[in-house]
Amino acid sequence: MDTSLLAALKARPELQTQAAEALRSDGDRAPLTLRKAGVEPDLAAAALTLAELREKAREKFGERAASLYLTRAGLEQATRWVVAERRAARFARHAAAVTDLCCGLGTEALAFAEAGMRVEAVDLNGATAEYARANAEAAGLAVGIEVADALRTPLLESAFADPARRSGAGRHFNPAEYSPPLNDLLAHMAKTRFAALKLGPGISHEWIPEGAEAEWVSVDRDVVEACLWLGEAAEVPRRASLCKAGEWHELSGSGAEKAPVGEVAAYLYEPDGAIIRAGLVAELAEQLDAHTANETIAYLYGDELRKTPFARSWKVEEVWPLHPKKLKALLAERGIGRLTIKQRGTGIDPAALRKQLKLKGTNEATLVLTRLGEAHAAILCQEA
Structure with a gap:
């Protein structure tokens, strides 16, 4: 959506409501509904696109989504509100003002402003900055928004950055290809005392600077x-x-500890993905009095069930060799027709294995495919 259509939509809140209602009631015929109401084709398309994006944005922003001005690329990169709000609260405990670099649609800037901070935001793209201004205006928040190069922007007492991780060629997994590149941003943000930089969850630990x-x-x-x-x-x-x-x-922890290694026990734990990516499996194992069965695989095993928000847990029922033909017979004997298949460290495709098993029966279970030491195994269990 270009900025002229954005301006036209801002000036016509009733059209925004009309488009949202047409999309809900008429579906694919919504464009015809708006055109019959006399709305110009380009403006109708822009209004319906905005309504569609706002509906999609509910997952990230809840009811706030209904007043946001959005683009597809901006929505994809935008932080979920519950995360932005929590981060802003952490900033506000240590600083009164923040520079928001690469501000995008401005949703992080709104969170900072709602936390009571003075916010100066910049984005290199003029059209994107217009969306950020529209969102600040719609929220009734005073946020300074300028078109500027993040690496040349003077920083306040704290700074936040969310560099672009997409281009016309798709998503960038190499931080050197972020816009701006990660190392350049790190050097610039070192000029302020309190800073944070948002990255994709797949970032390699080798990119984490010392300290x-x-x-x-x-x-x-x-x-x-x-x-x-x-x-x-x-x-x-x-x-x-x-x-x-x-x-x-x-x-929290060092991220460098290793969990003890032992045998399968009465309960199996699967740590949350954030625990695994942060390298905190050993810290969780200590909390649960648990251990791994292979130091490279993030399943944990313990003799007692300890409820935790950091992992899902299952009661181990049987441990079998990982042979598809034998598994098919064993599952059939137990009448298991509904089976959740999980795997780590085996290289087996659960969907392909499911076809081989030809499940029948009314019972339900979970089958975990993994390695115990160097041996491949299948663990039959029930969620605890």
């Missing part, structure tokens, strides 16, 4: 981002932050 805190964040078991905390903001080497049903849980 930084690396945090991985998951929301309802979905790992959504990593964040580097820099300067005075760094509190621990590694942190995993999990939001479950709106409640936050944290586990």
Whole structure:
């Protein structure tokens, strides 16, 4: 959507409502509904696109989505509100003002402003900056937004950056290809005392600078981002932050410890993805009085069930060799027709194995494919 269409939509809130209602009631015929109402084709398309994106944005922003001005690329990179709100609260405990670099649609800037901070935001793309201004205006928040190069922007007492990780060629997994590149941003953000930099959750540990805190964040078991905390903001080497049903849980540590190795026990735990990515499996194992059965695989085993927000747990029922023909017979004997198949460290495709098993029966179970030492095994279990 170009800025002229954005301006036209801002000037016609009734059209925004009309488009949302047409999309809900008429589906694919919504464009015809708006055109019959006399709306110009380009403006109708823009209004319906905005309505579609706002509906999609509910997962990230809840009811706030209904007043946001969005683009597809901007929505994809935008931080979930529950994460942005929590990060802004951490900033606000240490600083009164923040520079928001690569601000995108401005949703992080809104979170900072709602936390009571003075916010100066910049984005290199003029059209994107217009969306950020529209969102600040719609929220009734005072946010300074300028078109500027993040690497040339003077920083306030704290700074946040969310560099672009997509281009016309797709998503960038190499931080050197971020826009701006990660190392350049790190050098620039070292000029302020308190800073944080949002990254994709797949960031390699080799990119984490010495002295930084690396945090991985998951929301309802979905790992959504990593964040580097820099300067005075760094509190621990590694942190995993999990939001479950709106409640936050944290586990921190060095990220360098190794969990003890032992045998299969009565209960199997699968750590949350944020725990695994942060390298905190050993810290979780200590909490659970548990161990691994292979030091390279993140399943944990313990003799007692200990409920934790950091992992799912299963009661181990049987341990079998990982031979598909034998598994088919064993599952058939037990009448298991509904089977959740999980795997780590075996290279087996669960979907392909499911076809081989030809499941029948009314019973339900979970089958975990993994390695116990160097041996491949299948663990039959029930969620605890």
